[in-house]
Amino acid sequence: MDYFKNLKPGQGVHRRFNELINKHVLVSPHRTKRPWKGQVEDPIVSDLPSYDKACYLCPGNERAGGYTNPRYDSVFTFDNDYPALLPPTAEDVEQIGEDHSGQQVYGRCKVMCFHPRHDVTLARMAHDDIVKVIRGWQEVYEQEGEAIRAMQKELNGPDEGYVQIFENRGAMMGCSAPHPHGQVWSMTYVPDEPHTEITRFSEHLKKHNAHLLLSYAQFEYENKERVVAVDEESGWIAVVPFWATWPYELLVMQYKRHIPSLLQCSEAERDGLARILKEVLVRYDNLFSCPFPYSMGLHQSPLPPLNPEADPAEVHFHFYPPLLRSASVRKFMVGFEMLGEVQLTALQRDVTPEQSAAKLRDVSSRHYTESVNGVSDIDGANGVNGANGVHMRAGANGVNGISTATGGHCANGVNGLPKANGVNGVAH
Numbered sequence: 001m002d003y004f005k006n007l008k009p010g011q012g013v014h015r016r017f018n019e020l021i022n023k024h025v026l027v028s029p030h031r032t033k034r035p036w037k038g039q040v041e042d043p044i045v046s047d048l049p050s051y052d053k054a055c056y057l058c059p060g061n062e063r064a065g066g067y068t069n070p071r072y073d074s075v076f077t078f079d080n081d082y083p084a085l086l087p088p089t090a091e092d093v094e095q096i097g098e099d100h101s102g103q104q105v106y107g108r109c110k111v112m113c114f115h116p117r118h119d120v121t122l123a124r125m126a127h128d129d130i131v132k133v134i135r136g137w138q139e140v141y142e143q144e145g146e147a148i149r150a151m152q153k154e155l156n157g158p159d160e161g162y163v164q165i166f167e168n169r170g171a172m173m174g175c176s177a178p179h180p181h182g183q184v185w186s187m188t189y190v191p192d193e194p195h196t197e198i199t200r201f202s203e204h205l206k207k208h209n210a211h212l213l214l215s216y217a218q219f220e221y222e223n224k225e226r227v228v229a230v231d232e233e234s235g236w237i238a239v240v241p242f243w244a245t246w247p248y249e250l251l252v253m254q255y256k257r258h259i260p261s262l263l264q265c266s267e268a269e270r271d272g273l274a275r276i277l278k279e280v281l282v283r284y285d286n287l288f289s290c291p292f293p294y295s296m297g298l299h300q301s302p303l304p305p306l307n308p309e310a311d312p313a314e315v316h317f318h319f320y321p322p323l324l325r326s327a328s329v330r331k332f333m334v335g336f337e338m339l340g341e342v343q344l345t346a347l348q349r350d351v352t353p354e355q356s357a358a359k360l361r362d363v364s365s366r367h368y369t370e371s372v373n374g375v376s377d378i379d380g381a382n383g384v385n386g387a388n389g390v391h392m393r394a395g396a397n398g399v400n401g402i403s404t405a406t407g408g409h410c411a412n413g414v415n416g417l418p419k420a421n422g423v424n425g426v427a428h
């Protein structure tokens, strides 16, 4: 924590150093002449059905290549039908080369459906369902890590690789399927960004005998200015990082203890993680009363740690949302961002991270669609289950703030998908 004790925003236009990736961001607060006017657009309410027969992710539906999804009732993970990475073939194993200019890489890609229902999002899921997603991430990380280690063995390669878990949400982030899902890409190398981070973590640990992110999280916990949410019980904290480049970028990390990967989380820490992820996502949606687009990803030890105690990695989540002022006004990374500091991760921003954190703290932690619908008795913990109760009673006001017409959709969903809906409703 001492390392960060002098961390202070500069005066006027200033540069900030990103501790994680060894790059700078230019902050120009005077460019934000436009005062914050709060919500200027009508809340966006989704009219998605709970089941869509045209969705390739819904339970029981057909996917590319003649595959059919099982009628899953929880988290469902499958091989990506269009993988960006491929496992080695027998021929590859024989011809493995040493040329690093065009290094041959291998891996595989999976898709994880977070929920059988088409119309929910992580922000609107019940606590227990979010816990299932985290458990799904733990399992897939372990399995994919083993698969990469096996590939390396086959290739006579080093014990090296990475499992990248992420979610792209919203059309603005290039995600065309509204069904709640994320992806898992596993590979026989460590990509640049986590590689740089882990190098920084190791150096910091050697030099200061302290974990960099843990110290930083403790500093932010004391400082409060950039904190958006804290789960005191389990030690998770969400902050707009001092060096944030995207207007509402967030970092979710541990301020209590060193955890190298999700596999080292206790049950209480997993519970707390589900709580803070939900809070962050609800605040995001509430900021502009819209389903907030983002890319979210998890950084942790590259492969399941063999010696967790000595592992320098620190599990954390990055949220990179593109929105700047409203549901439709986004930040573009162009001009100086492309030319000035070379990498897309070292940029210029107008709103300070402290202002962004204050705005995220100011919005309600209750999802905006609940008040749109006049539904007042759903507390955060009830989430989808509570909302679904409303579904059942009113037959109209669904999870996403859907109007009467959706009552029909909902009913169809129930008939078409008794199992899936049973899970969301009351049966379990």
Ligand SMILES: [Zn+2]
Pocket (backbone or CB within 6 Å): 051, 052, 055, 056, 057, 058, 059, 117, 118, 179
């Ligand atoms: Zn679907």
Ligand SMILES: [Zn+2]
Pocket (backbone or CB within 6 Å): 020, 194, 197, 299, 316, 318
């Ligand atoms: Zn990271």
